[in-house]
């Protein structure tokens with residue numbers, strides 16, 4: 001069956017860490033959406049790596065799939081293939097030849113379109129993924145397979161180039177700085193380097209599923225960047241909800257396990273509403289301690305308190321089975337930690353669906369928790385955490401009604417607690433709480 005690692009907020013929740021964590025007991029790992037606009041960081045015993053094309057893991061001896069609907073930046077992919085060759089010598093990479101290529105002209109289009117939009121820009125990371133996806137939908141796109149034949153590439157690229165170059169200069173008042181012939185050559189050369197990895201990944205994955213194998217799925221971006229259910233138009237150009245994996249990979253829908261990853265607070269890169277955002281010395285502390293700067297863009301991430309209205313909605317949208325919560329170390333020593341548990345508008349409660357279409361107008365309703373001392377030890381189990389941290393986690397689990405399976409208190413793979421039962425059950429049984437948070441849902 002598929003076992004997916006998904007983001008329950010606005011991205012950068014720590015999916016990379018959990019793909020790598022889960023990779024220790026999964027042999028087959030697939031990525032099927034997004035492109036170099038998504039960066040996933042992995043830390044194992046002081047060794048760090050970031051991936052934006054190949055599934056994120058430093059584990060060796062894996063079958064790594066890049067499926068249809070993943071968007072390819074050729075140089076990035078070539079670099080990551082080289083990295084895998086050196087670092088994970090026994091892993092094998094399979095790349096679907098039907099994946100679309102994010103071309104340098106898409107990067108220029110992205111820049112020109114954002115400049116044109118001025119204050120209304122999306123604040124995208126600028127790697128051209130949105131423009132590439134438009135060309136895929138418009139039937140103008142270049143697939144990996146197209147780029148391995150010089151004549152085909154030239155013919156297809158000519159049409160795309162004619163249309164898009166005019167758009168850059170005549171619509172966006174920009175200037176295309178690229179040369180068609182040299183771009184054609186470089187795309188061809190890079191695609192030839194990737195050709196040996198070509199494989200019809202739908203067939204490979206179909207075979208594995210037929211043999212009852214588990215396939216770990218890495219998803220790009222996160223729930224609220226979905227271009228239907230996210231904070232449209234401040235989203236990516238495609239679906240990010242995990243159920244799109246079936247069409248993207250090309251296998252029939254089936255029941256799956258979904259690990260929803262959430263940060264203990266909220267972050268966002270780029271523009272768009274963030275109701276719990278704050279900008280004071282606490283935000284600066286969180287940004288510094290949590291190293292909240294984009295993996296791809298290096299931009300400072302925007303900081304907000306945990307928004308349980310959105311996370312709860314994300315659980316429903318994605319069908320999350322269990323939760324991994326990250327960065328609880330970052331909230332230490334803050335004295336008070338507000339958590340958003342509802343929204344109002346003109347004094348009336350607002351549901352998540354409605355709030356999402358007017359997120360810049362709603363007022364968050366907070367519950368406030370006490371912070372905890374610095375987490376500077378190895379914590380083998382949940383009961384070793386400070387009481388305040390257990391209170392916080394227990395409340396979150398109770399409010400969400402879905403079990404927290406993993407608690408991450410640092411970026412390293414080792415800094416992860418696997419929780420053996422419901423946190424709030426443990427909490428109540430041990431008389432640690434004055435509240436009666438006890439989940440009845442199983």
Ligand code: GDP
Pocket residue numbers: 007011012013014015016017038039040041042043289290291295325326327328329330408409410411412
């Ligand atoms: P992704 O896009 O969801 O894969 O997340 P990123 O890898 O882009 O960003 C998450 C960042 O948080 C990375 O730099 C991780 O190394 C880091 N990280 C993950 N879990 C933790 C944690 O529990 N504590 C801290 N301090 N950092 C973490």
Ligand code: MG
Pocket residue numbers: 011012013038039040041295
């Ligand atoms: Mg990321």
